Structures are given as structure tokens and as C-alpha cells.
Amino acid sequence: MGSNLIQSLQNIRDFRAVHGRRYPLWLIMLLVIMGIMSGCSSYHALEDFGVRHYEALCEKLGLTLNRLPSDTTFRRVLQKLDFALLAQQFEQWAKDNMNMEPGEGIAIDGKSIKSTVGQSDTGYHSFVNMVSVYSQRQGVVLALQAFESKSTSELKVVQKLLEALALQDVVVTLDALHCQKKLHS
Missing domain, CATH: 1.10.10 (Arc Repressor Mutant, subunit A)
Structure with missing residues (x-):
């Protein structure tokens, strides 16, 4: 521990x-x-x-x-x-202290944060998003990653989070955004 x-x-x-x-x-x-x-x-x-x-x-x-x-x-x-x-320290603590069981459900989802829209006068709005990795059995967030929509995508952030967590023998659920034929790193 x-x-x-x-x-x-x-x-x-x-x-x-x-x-x-x-x-x-x-x-x-x-x-x-x-x-x-x-x-x-x-x-x-x-x-x-x-x-x-x-x-x-x-x-x-x-x-x-x-x-x-x-x-x-x-x-x-x-x-x-x-x-x-703060997120890095919390994630390390969670990783060190959470025991994952085989078949455990992990939900990953991204949400836009209210009142963070920037560049509202252009055709392409930039806003802050938060992706969270949630253990359904333990009822705890294992990892968080904030990102600006203009600088990267939720697809790339999720891929990096999954690589960093190195989860094994778990069931990961994602929303329809992640059901694409080609996911690029």
C-alpha cells in the first residue's frame, strides 16, 4: 500500500x-x-x-x-x-491505493466545464473539458485530465490516460465518441 x-x-x-x-x-x-x-x-x-x-x-x-x-x-x-x-498527486495516490479486481468496470467520460468558453466571437469555440476515469465498484475517480478543446481531443486524452494507468483485466466503458474505426495516437 x-x-x-x-x-x-x-x-x-x-x-x-x-x-x-x-x-x-x-x-x-x-x-x-x-x-x-x-x-x-x-x-x-x-x-x-x-x-x-x-x-x-x-x-x-x-x-x-x-x-x-x-x-x-x-x-x-x-x-x-x-x-x-493536484491531479497528478491524486492519481498517484489512487493508483497506489486502489486494488483493481479482474473484470472490474471502469467508466471513462469527458465533460465540458460550464462557463469556460473562449473565443466565442469566432466559428471555432475553445472550451475546457475534463476526462475522468471512474471505478464503478469502488465508487472513486482514479484519474482526471483537463484539456482545452482547441489544443487536443478527448480521444487523445483518453488514450494517454489508459496508457498511464496500465489497467489490466478490467472492463472499460466509453461513450459513442470512442466508437471510431481508426483511433490515432
Whole structure:
């Protein structure tokens, strides 16, 4: 077995200035992951998650904080966070800690992220997409990859994710986009 998720998140270098830091970066990222897994979809919802679970989180994590991060703290950190580093660390942790069983179902799908359309004044819109690799048995995302539609395609991103994960003896489900005669690397 690999490290726990907190240890993995602690490997990400804190990009913030030392002066004024109230919360360690690993804690903010852990709350984001836990909040999103609990259905939070806004900065306010993440703050509310922290308020609701303050006592349990402080007890389990050994924290001595007066409060957990506010919505503005989540916003400031997430706007500057290198998502690729977070995704890479999370994927490595998931890969090290998830045991795949033969025949396990893995669902892969890409979604466009709302409000990311760029170049709306041209005929070719550029927007951000997210491809996720999901273990149906374990109920957990094994890998994520964001990409801009103008720079690459979902087909290529999925191929790279599958190569990186090196899954064996699993059943992979994909949507109709991936039912093409020729898939190029």
C-alpha cells in the first residue's frame, strides 16, 4: 500500500507567500476533495462543508484551529492552484491505493466545464473539458485530465490516460465518441 492522501497532498509545494498563511495547503486541498465528493459545487458550499464538519475534522486530523477556511480562501487558492499538480498527486495516490479486481468496470467520460468558453466571437469555440476515469465498484475517480478543446481531443486524452494507468483485466466503458474505426495516437 502507498501513502495516505494527506501525505500525498503534503508533497505539493505551497505556492503562497509565507506571510498571512492561516491554513496549510494540504488541508485546503483535502477539504476541496472531501467537499466535492460530498456534492459541493461552489466556494460557499465548501465553506459550509467545513462548518458542518468542523468538530469531527479537527478531532480526526488533530487540528487546533478556530475555524476552517472561508469561501474566499478556497477561491483565492483554487484560482492560483496548478490543477495538473493536484491531479497528478491524486492519481498517484489512487493508483497506489486502489486494488483493481479482474473484470472490474471502469467508466471513462469527458465533460465540458460550464462557463469556460473562449473565443466565442469566432466559428471555432475553445472550451475546457475534463476526462475522468471512474471505478464503478469502488465508487472513486482514479484519474482526471483537463484539456482545452482547441489544443487536443478527448480521444487523445483518453488514450494517454489508459496508457498511464496500465489497467489490466478490467472492463472499460466509453461513450459513442470512442466508437471510431481508426483511433490515432
